[in-house]
Amino acid sequence: MKQKLVLVGNGMAGLRMLEHLLKLAPERYEITIFGAEPHPNYNRIMLSSVLAGGADLKEIIINGLDWYEEHRINLFLGHTVKEIDTAARKVISDQGTEAAYDVLVLATGSDPFMLPLPGAEKEGVIAFRNIQDCQTMIETSGKYKKAAVIGGGLLGLEAARGLLHLGMDVSVVHIHPYLMERQLDEAASRMLQRELEAQGMKFLLSKQSEAVLGRGRAKTLAFTDGERVDADLVVMAVGIRPNVELAKRAGLSVNRGVVVNDFMETSKPGIYALGECAEHRGIAYGLVAPLYEQGAVLAKKLADVATEGYAGSVTSTKLKVSGVDVFSAGSFREQEGARVLKFQDEVEGVYKKLVLKDDRLVGAVLFGDTSDGAELFSLMKKGESVAGREKELLLGVSAGTLPKGGGTSRLEACADDEIICGCNGVDKGTIVKSIQEQGCTSVSQIKACTKASGSCGGCKPLVEGLLQIYAGDAAVNVKEGMCGCTTLTRDEIVGEVKRMGLKTIKEVMNVLGWSTEEGCTKCRPALNYYLGMLWPEDYIDEKESRITNERYHANIQKDGTYSVVPRIYGGVTSPAELKKIAEVAEEFEVPMVKFTGGQRLDLLGVKKEDLPKIWEALDMPSGHAYGKTLRTVKTCVGSTFCRFGTQDSIGMGIRLEKEFERLNTPAKVKLAVSGCPRNCAEATIKDFGVVAIDGGWELHVGGNGGVHVRATDLLCVVKTEDEVIEWSSAFLQYYRENANWNERTSTWVERVGLESIKNALESREERLALRDRIRNVLDLTTDPWKQIISEPELRKNFEPLASDSAV
Amino acid sequence: METVKMLVGSVSEIDPKGSRKIKVGNTEVALFRLSDGEILAVENKCPHKGGMLSEGMVCGRTVHCPLHDWRIDLRSGAVQEPDTGCVTTFPVEIDRESGLVFLTVEEG
Numbered sequence: 001m002k003q004k005l006v007l008v009g010n011g012m013a014g015l016r017m018l019e020h021l022l023k024l025a026p027e028r029y030e031i032t033i034f035g036a037e038p039h040p041n042y043n044r045i046m047l048s049s050v051l052a053g054g055a056d057l058k059e060i061i062i063n064g065l066d067w068y069e070e071h072r073i074n075l076f077l078g079h080t081v082k083e084i085d086t087a088a089r090k091v092i093s094d095q096g097t098e099a100a101y102d103v104l105v106l107a108t109g110s111d112p113f114m115l116p117l118p119g120a121e122k123e124g125v126i127a128f129r130n131i132q133d134c135q136t137m138i139e140t141s142g143k144y145k146k147a148a149v150i151g152g153g154l155l156g157l158e159a160a161r162g163l164l165h166l167g168m169d170v171s172v173v174h175i176h177p178y179l180m181e182r183q184l185d186e187a188a189s190r191m192l193q194r195e196l197e198a199q200g201m202k203f204l205l206s207k208q209s210e211a212v213l214g215r216g217r218a219k220t221l222a223f224t225d226g227e228r229v230d231a232d233l234v235v236m237a238v239g240i241r242p243n244v245e246l247a248k249r250a251g252l253s254v255n256r257g258v259v260v261n262d263f264m265e266t267s268k269p270g271i272y273a274l275g276e277c278a279e280h281r282g283i284a285y286g287l288v289a290p291l292y293e294q295g296a297v298l299a300k301k302l303a304d305v306a307t308e309g310y311a312g313s314v315t316s317t318k319l320k321v322s323g324v325d326v327f328s329a330g331s332f333r334e335q336e337g338a339r340v341l342k343f344q345d346e347v348e349g350v351y352k353k354l355v356l357k358d359d360r361l362v363g364a365v366l367f368g369d370t371s372d373g374a375e376l377f378s379l380m381k382k383g384e385s386v387a388g389r390e391k392e393l394l395l396g397v398s399a400g401t402l403p404k405g406g407g408t409s410r411l412e413a414c415a416d417d418e419i420i421c422g423c424n425g426v427d428k429g430t431i432v433k434s435i436q437e438q439g440c441t442s443v444s445q446i447k448a449c450t451k452a453s454g455s456c457g458g459c460k461p462l463v464e465g466l467l468q469i470y471a472g473d474a475a476v477n478v479k480e481g482m483c484g485c486t487t488l489t490r491d492e493i494v495g496e497v498k499r500m501g502l503k504t505i506k507e508v509m510n511v512l513g514w515s516t517e518e519g520c521t522k523c524r525p526a527l528n529y530y531l532g533m534l535w536p537e538d539y540i541d542e543k544e545s546r547i548t549n550e551r552y553h554a555n556i557q558k559d560g561t562y563s564v565v566p567r568i569y570g571g572v573t574s575p576a577e578l579k580k581i582a583e584v585a586e587e588f589e590v591p592m593v594k595f596t597g598g599q600r601l602d603l604l605g606v607k608k609e610d611l612p613k614i615w616e617a618l619d620m621p622s623g624h625a626y627g628k629t630l631r632t633v634k635t636c637v638g639s640t641f642c643r644f645g646t647q648d649s650i651g652m653g654i655r656l657e658k659e660f661e662r663l664n665t666p667a668k669v670k671l672a673v674s675g676c677p678r679n680c681a682e683a684t685i686k687d688f689g690v691v692a693i694d695g696g697w698e699l700h701v702g703g704n705g706g707v708h709v710r711a712t713d714l715l716c717v718v719k720t721e722d723e724v725i726e727w728s729s730a731f732l733q734y735y736r737e738n739a740n741w742n743e744r745t746s747t748w749v750e751r752v753g754l755e756s757i758k759n760a761l762e763s764r765e766e767r768l769a770l771r772d773r774i775r776n777v778l779d780l781t782t783d784p785w786k787q788i789i790s791e792p793e794l795r796k797n798f799e800p801l802a803s804d805s806a807v
Numbered sequence: 808m809e810t811v812k813m814l815v816g817s818v819s820e821i822d823p824k825g826s827r828k829i830k831v832g833n834t835e836v837a838l839f840r841l842s843d844g845e846i847l848a849v850e851n852k853c854p855h856k857g858g859m860l861s862e863g864m865v866c867g868r869t870v871h872c873p874l875h876d877w878r879i880d881l882r883s884g885a886v887q888e889p890d891t892g893c894v895t896t897f898p899v900e901i902d903r904e905s906g907l908v909f910l911t912v913e914e915g
Binding site: 516517518519520521524544545547548551552556558560608796797799800801802803 | 813814816823825828829830831838856858859862863864865866867868874876
């Protein structure tokens with residue numbers, strides 16, 4: 001029986017933890033979630049981008065309702081949990097819903113702190129915390145002009161920037177003499193203020209709010225010094241307060257937040273807390289990176305996977321206001337025993353400050369040029385000595401002697417374990433891998449693969465930089481759409497289909513905004529292929545979206561007749577089989593019988609209506625000589641008869657052909673097996689060529705004997721036939737999952753580079769996973785000829801209509 | 808020339824986005840069923856190289872010739888840009904109740 005897990009809070013911390021947990025132990029828990037907001041889980045950090053016009057409200061949903069359904073999660077939206085009955089181990093919502101738990105996770109987040117000013121209850125006084133607040137701001141900006149934001153911290157400035165974008169006249173009220181005093185020193189803060197003033201923001205510093213005046217609706221904000229400012233909208237952004245009421249009532253140990261240990265355990269057994277509501281070693285975090293780190297620890301704990309526990313986070317901050325680059329991390333104040341390095345350039349608007357203690361970097365503030373932020377943050381977390389490198393760290397490469405573009409070489413030089421995306425803890429190595437091995441060619445692809453830049457988006461320039469360095473031309477080439485019906489590229493389409501779980505061609509075209517009604521002969525077959533590749537079990541192949549040859553399982557000729565190529569494994573036939581083929585050819589008066597380039601027999605000039613009859617008479621599997629699929633495995637005689645043969649190339653070829661027949665691939669795939677390095681089967685111009693050597697097999701990939709002749713690249717050398725199957729399976733599946741539709745392996749190998757393919761297939765674990773996936777697909781295929789013969793509904797399409805009578 | 812209206816079958820005999828052909832005298836006609844259920848008929852011969860349009864892919868109201876991807880509007884018979892030309896179209900009637908399809912051709 002499954003254990004019951006109840007999650008209180010449907011926000012980023014809780015859901016991120018669940019995503020981890022579902023990966024580690026998908027079947028372990030029956031999950032129930034209570035969320036007070038009426039929305040599925042969304043990216044709260046992006047609210048400021050919604051206001052600033054960069055993102056749509058819909059775009060910030062992280063897990064849509066179908067995600068919950070897919071994982072069979074009971075979701076109660078708009079339910080606030082009012083009580084935890086720790087004795088009976090159940091929770092009760094404000095709407096009377098009860099849920100029993102074995103494990104309870106509190107991720108109730110925090111509430112905005114509302115100043116208890118007289119008039120704070122008036123219409124037009126809001127916080128900046130959720131979708132509702134965003135909507136209010138957007139609506140208000142349509143009717144009113146003046147806004148005041150109380151709070152000159154991170155959140156307040158982001159709200160103010162958003163309101164400015166909405167066309168409002170915005171004043172930021174701050175109780176301190178300078179902005180963002182928790183993250184910046186005065187010098188950086190003054191530079192920030194100047195920049196924001198240039199953008200149109202007004203500031204009222206060292207001002208304490210006293211009351212909100214107005215009849216029913218806010219009209220004026222009054223200060224203790226007697227001054228006033230007009231405000232139809234007052235946004236309070238003075239801080240957050242962990243939401244601990246529920247935990248307190250249940251008798252859990254609570255300070256500022258719900259007290260947890262390194263494993264996120266509260267003071268009561270079976271109850272855990274994480275995120276902004278939790279307090280760990282005296283700190284309640286309000287930034288996203290620590291919440292994710294906590295989530296990872298808790299997921300492991302709940303899945304019984306070993307974890308060292310959570311040891312706290314060193315945090316860094318970036319202000320998400322366009323045109324302003326601010327970075328701050330660690331303890332940046334000039335404390336005792338610390339040494340400070342500063343660089344100030346008021347001409348270019350650049351300020352840098354590093355704080356060192358015992359030769360270690362303990363804090364940094366950057367303004368204007370934050371490109372070194374990630375590296376500095378990583379040094380800070382590692383805690384290694386920076387003695388002798390201080391000035392280099394301060395001045396960086398970009399500010400010094402090197403020409404512009406030095407930032408790129410800096411990215412290139414930085415270590416693989418350097419964190420690029422602080423929100424999601426994605427390091428450089430992971431991003432580079434996604435480019436080189438998974439073939440990511442756009443930021444959105446990398447986001448889909450690694451989550452880098454998926455939260456606050458602050459690291460997007462760095463991700464773009466890495467893309468430029470490691471994807472090179474491929475990053476530029478993808479700008480063109482897949483066909484005239486869409487501006488999206490293959491990778492974007494596949495990414496979106498995956499993310500949104502789109503399951504039919506029609507759905508893809510509707511959701512992704514196709515410009516044509518039903519696509520064209522380029523995108524329809526491509527989508528049909530991608531959907532079949534992504535959802536092998538659910539997707540029903542749409543024959544109307546296949547090109548003519550694949551629809552009728554024969555090759556159309558210029559006169560409208562077709563040709564028939566039956567499967568002859570490895571090119572090895574028998575007198576009986578030849579007799580049968582000869583008889584069928586005579587019976588149906590086949591105009592021409594010819595050997596193909598791939599060692600098979602071709603019956604040419606067959607009338608369409610005769611196709612099913614010929615297939616029936618032949619009683620052989622389809623040779624698939626017409627499709628984007630495995631065509632043939634060409635073989636030489638090998639050790640069976642040949643005096644030079646070192647291995648059984650015929651046996652190997654037959655095995656490969658039986659293994660991969662009927663496989664759908666991006667473009668046609670040809671194989672060959674040669675029994676010795678004389679290579680009579682011409683394996684080195686095939687998509688996958690096998691050449692026997694004494695005691696093993698050479699595996700070659702990416703060859704082509706067609707328009708652009710290309711010799712193969714050597715992938716590796718293996719010893720056994722089983723290894724040949726393992727590597728060929730992995731290679732073909734990796735090609736299926738990554739190539740563009742209609743892209744032969746030769747072009748694909750040149751585009752992505754042999755090294756990236758080698759890397760992807762390097763680990764045996766990966767190879768076996770790829771092999772399992774290709775096996776799964778192959779097991780779902782059936783012989784198309786047999787299917788058409790036996791199904792009248794398919795067979796009718798080969799017959800002309802009969803005109804019964806004139807009426 | 809004589810106009811003949813003939814019964815050629817029922818709607819269900821043509822798959823959505825599919826096609827069937829029929830020989831009427833010396834002319835071969837291709838009947839197409841669009842996604843919205845409409846049935847349209849044109850001469851089964853691309854003006855380019857005589858490709859059989861019935862074997863092509865139906866996208867919206869156009870068919871792509873299987874030989875060289877020319878696009879033909881099935882309602883007007885006009886070849887779509889960048890190519891030019893047109894094919895003969897034939898009137899089709901569907902009896903909504905029985906689902907029977909009637910084709911009108913001129914025989915001469």
